[in-house]
Amino acid sequence: MVVKWKYCNGFLLVRVARQGVAGGRGNDKSMLAVIKTGGKQYKVSPGQKIKIEKLEIPENQEVIFDNVLLVEKDGKVEIGTPVAKNVKVIGKVLKQGKGDKIIVFKYKSKKRYKVKRGHRQLFTEVEIVEIK
Structure with a gap:
């Protein structure tokens, strides 16, 4: 499955397509997630670096984002209501x-x-390590 989204009037519009359908990515096994932090939403994938609102966490420390709104993992999409479980x-x-x-x-x-x-x-630069 392939997830495509865009913002429209402040809302996140999500479109889910099956593999093999026009616009699909084939057998791509990439992982991505939409997280919410600092009042904003970010589309992230492992290895990506993002600048987010200031967090009171020292450098080289691990940070865990629990507010995950959407996850695409191994072609399967999980959309949270409002957050994805586990x-x-x-x-x-x-x-x-x-x-x-x-x-x-x-x-x-x-x-x-x-x-x-x-x-x-003030900002915090974070590198996404993994999506569990």
């Missing part, structure tokens, strides 16, 4: 850091009002 995604924290600086500038003409503020979002 499925975990294990990752390794590579580094903690700050994103690029964003400048917020507010200005009102003829009123002598201007405010300039900067922001750097």
